[in-house]
Amino acid sequence: MTERRAMVARYAVIGNPIAHSRSPAIHAAFAAQTGEHIEYGALLAPPEGFRETVERFRSDGGSGLNVTLPFKEQAFDWVREQGGVLTPRALAAGALNTLRFGADALLGDNTDGAGLVRDLQERHGVALAGASVLLLGAGGAARGVAPALLAGQVQGLHVANRTLARARELVERLSDARATALDWSRIAQAAPTLVINATSAGIAGDGLELPDAVFAGRPFCYDMVYAPRATDFLEQAQRAGCRQRADGLGMLVEQAAESFFVWRGVRPATGPVFRALREHAA
């Protein structure tokens, strides 16, 4: 028993709140499918207790963590302070969702952008090359995915945020002529082929106020939030005439698969896990 336990690598998702996270179920499904011997739990960190919770998990022999709200930026700073390695995509985002411990150097990575791009292109058939994207929000979630959208050869990336200064900051950080900051009051003037909601408005409970013109006639609208019922953003998108719509469940599964690959070197099949979660939620 002791021997078997020693062979099991331990992972978890850390956040606050964390009780409703789907990550433990997703990783349990990946482990069953690939035969990898892992355990994956959920860690609630107090708002001021991120680093203590991570350091305890690591010194207890944990192999890696997924990081979720509100700790993605803190995780980035922590890896830097520890002298760990940050992947180029983590550096571009300035935020992390994946930590790897173990014999090698501490590694900080961000798989959110890769997860979004894979979900859009492979599950939903959206071509990013040449697309004009309207990205709503300029917080941690938007920062995590913007570099991957640019790497996907989009033709333009308009970042619109309620607080314009934050949109400008993000665009400056991207330092790419295709990325521009858009004033929230001019949001209807963009004519994107893809609208992506990366705000926390749905989660925080205060509504996102958008003119219907943002959606009318658009080919694809995507909400990075996943909820069992359609989000307000997706309901408005449908009412206002956005032709195809999707929520963030696929991104959630894809970013998890990418983290699993970072940890285990094995890429799980995401289709069956996505379908099981979707059916379970229905």
Ligand code: ATR
């Ligand atoms: P996250 O890590 O989820 O991105 P965050 O860094 O707190 O969280 O950022 C939240 C994002 O949602 C911000 O872009 C925020 O806009 P502001 O920068 O103006 O605060 C956006 N947001 C939250 N509630 C919103 C609302 N009701 N309407 C529009 N944008 C909203």
